[in-house]
Amino acid sequence: MTREKRVYNSIIEAIGNTPLIRLNRIAQDIPCPVYAKVEYFNPGHSTKDRMALKMIEDAERDGRLKPGGTIIECTSGNTGMGLALAAAVKGYKLICTMNDKQSKEKMDILRAMGAEVYVCPTNVAPDHPDSYYSVARRLNQEIPNSFFPNQYDNLSNRQAHYETTGPEIWEQTEGRITHFVVGVGTGGTISGVARYLKEKNPNIQIWGADTYGSVFKKYHETGIFDENEIYSYITEGIGEDILPANVDFSLIDRFEKVTDKDGALIARELAKKEGLFLGYSAGSAFGVVRQLKHLLKPTDFVVVLFHDHGSRYVGKIYNDDWMRERGFLPQNNKVAKDFVDKHSRLPLLHIGVGEPVSNAIRLMRKHSISQLPVTRDGQFVGSLDERTLFNAVIEDPTAVNKLAGELMKEPFPIVEATTPVEEFKHYFTADVGAVLVRLGGNDYHIITRNDLIALLG
Template sequence: MDFSNNILETIGNTPLVKLNKIVAEIDALVLAKVETFNPGNSVKDRMAVKMIEDAEADGRLKPGGTIIEGTSGNTGMGLALVAIVKGYKLICVISDKQSKEKMDILRAVGAKVVVCPTDVEPSDPRSYYSVSKRLAEETPNSWYVNQYDNMSNSLAHYEQTGPEIWKQTEGKITHFVVGVGTGGTISGVGKYLKEKNPNIKIWGIDTYGSVFKKYHETGIFDENEIYSYITEGIGEDILPKNVDFSLIDGFTKVTDKDAAVYTRKIALEEAIFVGNSAGACIKGLLQLKEHFKPEDVVVVLFHDSGSRYVGKMFNDDWMRERGFLEENVTKAEDVIKDHIDKELIVVRTEELVSHAIERMRKYKISQIPVVDINGFVGSVDETDLFRSYVEDKNVAEKPIKEVMGKPFPIVRLGTPIEEVSKLFSKENDAVLVDLENGHHHIITKYDIIGSIK
């Protein structure tokens, strides 16, 4: 009988898949190492097992202990699988930019999840680096993994991933392209491949807001480069010990938008449902195309599954809010088409100011048209109401007609977006669209900004 003794024995030996349509402009053979075939659906399963086994061997992790780690989600999943099989407790400290799916999956496999703010310095006591260390100090019989500086991370890829790629390509690989976060994958695979053939080029994919590319090129750790970014799984605001810059031939940076757009393209053009860092890798690969020749064999690593980004890159509303959807917005109807069926919230002239405030809170809106039996006669927004409240603390019990401003301008569905934009001013924060069926819709400044590409 052919079976595994537990799920950990199924880690590794992931397939190498030829990419076709999405890399049509690259004159070389491009192969994807699809790490979603690991049981935890990511490349991080490999190093999770290695780090725990090494910690058990030297006594850092004792029976019944608690494993503590700061993670973007995938390492946490790998650690969770090992913790279940080996009988450990797990606390994952995760930043709030990570997808809800990642957090839910971690909880589903028994991990306690602690969420920390993203936009803080690594040394800030609220950062997920600092919180991880503090929890490790406060929790009895615990072990802080620290995947960034734990060299078992890169060793796992030196012992497993590198040899697999070499064997699968029959030693013909000429380039390895991979996103860089902790640095374990690029350094471990890179070390093995360069030992086999020093001419193999190792390229890292970085993101804007991260320090890797400039540090590699200049040796300067530039704190001015550090800012919050959306792309998950790659880039850092620290220099992990696992990043061996001497093994890396170069970096290219990919924008948040390009990473998100290409994440979706991989699914639509190659039928491979993978995550955000894979999109960054493909866009980075295309940026590097002049480095490849027809006889080259280029291997790009796909880190994790697209299932962890269903609420983000694979969600049209999420993409649209960030201006990542390639849509042609030319008319008023283009701005409202995805929520055209939503009811227009209004307030009547004789209703109280308190009713308008209550409606704003309930529907999370900032402007409301005012109507009477004849139609639109005015408008109120949160700025007007705040100003009125400062002047008169009893304003909440006054009728809307006493505080309302001018009615919002009304345009037709086919009005050019340029003309709609001109109607916004300091005095006017919204425009109404006549739906030509007796109903109207509202366009706010936020909607216009969201439509800008």
Template sequence: MKVYNNILETIGNTPIVRLNKMTKDLEGDFLAKVETTNPGNSVKDRMAVKMIDEAEKQGLIKPGGTVIEGTSGNTGMGLALACIIRGYKLICVLSDKQSKEKMDILRAVGAEVVVCPTNVEPEDPRSYYSVSKRLAEETPNSWYVNQYDNLANREAHYESTGPEIWEQTEGKITHFVVGVGTGGTISGVGKYLKEKNPDVKIIGIDTYGSVFKKYHETGIFDENEIYPYITEGIGEDILPKNVDFSVIDHFEKVTDKDAAIYTRKLALEEGIFVGNSAGSAIKGILQMKDMFKKDDVVVVLFHDHGSRYVGKMFNDDWMRDRGFLEENHKSAEDLLENHKDQPLVTVGVEELVSHAVAKMRQYKISQIPVTKDGEFVGLIDETALINQLVDNNELKDEAIGNIMGPKLPIVKSSTSIKELSKLINKEMPAVLVELENGKHHIITRHDVIGAMA
């Protein structure tokens, strides 16, 4: 019988698939190394097992021990499968920007999940780097994996991913493109391919908010390059030992918005349902189109499966909230499309300020039009209200009419976005839109900014 002894034996030998639509206007042959067929649905399965193999050889982990790792989710999944087969416990430490799906999947395969804040320095005791190390120190019979500096990470790709790509392309590969996070994939594959053919170009995809590109080009670790970003699995605010900059020829940065949009395009246009680092990679290739020639064979590696992002990049509301959804907004009515059926929240001129505060909390809104005898006569704005309450907390018991600001302009539903943007400014945070049925709705500064993003 042709049977694998356990699920770990199915890791590797992932397919290479030709991209047809998204790269049709580019010179060259573009091929995707799709790592989602690994049992943990990501490329990280390869290095997870390799790191545990090496730890066992070195006696770093004993039977019944606990494996501890800071992860964006995919390495955790690979480690979880290995721990199940090898009989270890697993604690995964994630930052809070990682998708809920990743956290749920890790729990489903028996991992304990610890969530840490994203927007802190690596040295901060709350960071997922620091928490991972602390847990390893406090937990008896435990081993801290440290995928960033554990060189078994890149060795796994030197031994498996690189040779697979070389064989599958019959040595014709001219460029290898991949998102860079821990650096294991690009460094291991890059080293192997360069040994086979020094002319193969190794290209790393980076994200804005990460230090890789500038460091590679200048040798300067610029902390001003570091700021929060949404894209998962690539980019870093540290320099992992696994990143071998000597084998990397070029870094290309891609925005969060483009990463999200092109992740969805891969599913819709190529039928390849993968994660947002793949969106970054394909957009990076399109940005570098002048780099490729007719006879080039370009292999791009897609790290993980799209099912881990159904609540994020594949969710219209999530995309819309961040201004990532490509929508053709032309008029005020377009901006109201998703919430015009909801009633407009108002307060009466004789109501107390405390009532307005309660409504803002209840409906999670920042502006409330004030009415008198069915007419709009003023506005309660969150910022102005806070400033007044700080100076005089007794205002909570005042009538709204005593502290309200000027009433909002009223526009027709056909008013253009351009005209709306002229009306909404520092002094006027919103406008009212008169709908065809005679009812009114509100458009805020946030709505206009979202439409223009």
């Protein structure tokens, strides 16, 4: 089938009409067909292009946004990108406020598109003066001829999806859709699509992906806004610590929470199995399908919407180091060298057997370390750790003047660079807090308990 040749007057005319793509390998254990509405085919690489344009054009029509004005919005990045496209075409200035948990790629892209970016702390209440909501409102009050779209409460958001995304899905599935699954942040996508689909067929099930640390699922099920549900999470683009006006809970049949880890791993799995390079929330959205597959029948037809493109997460979920630091990747096949790579360029700190204990204490304080090898003539003959020194000095304050050799314990065990972690982790006990790694010749480095926990935790 050939694609229709299209010619546009500007980039914003290319928004919408994104493809529906069947998921194959990753959905083999799902009992019914699963199709993805892949929104990164929008020119701004996300579904937010739709509502960003709608908010601007509605504001132009009713006079809230005037020629030469400044658009100010709080965004996780994708709405900002949609606004940036429209602002560039229409000649507006754009200011975006963002949480510091958002990827650097998103911030850099917005700056490249001409936006001014304010980075705000994540771990503050929504009404805190430093929150990205509050900073946007303050700038709106301070800057003349400015417009604050407020994607959370601006109902043009969900109307955009009622007018475009919903009809596209209905037509592409020829009305066969039985379940629509999508991540919920501002609520515009799920509510707009749900309203359209349920008008066509009220039996269509609407499932929302939520994350741990967000209030949506409990509020939907109980009507209680529980502040105890709120805590910091890593997943981007879904979940909230507020109740946006765009979320129409009456149209949503079920919320399902997906962990930060599962969302990240499934996004990577989608890339490897389907060739779809997607954003973080896509993993969470398919995670809902996977977790609720027991509710699906062979006659069902599932559409899951994937919000955005993976290019905005290259430094995060597609970066192995970032994933390992958060314990998201399995640590199989680790060897001793893996635990010292980050500091192998630095010299190994040690203390001579004839040096005073005060030198060891000074080194530990200066470099924020808790243990040291003790050497004699270039050989490792003992070890000191902060607990040993603490006990000695508490019992006898003059112990700081003793020699290292008088207080040292047994030397740290030595392993080769290629020794698997399974073969040396048993060396760590209540009394032994480190091992030494021989990298070659006289080049040694240390693995501490903290190093082990950081890479294996």
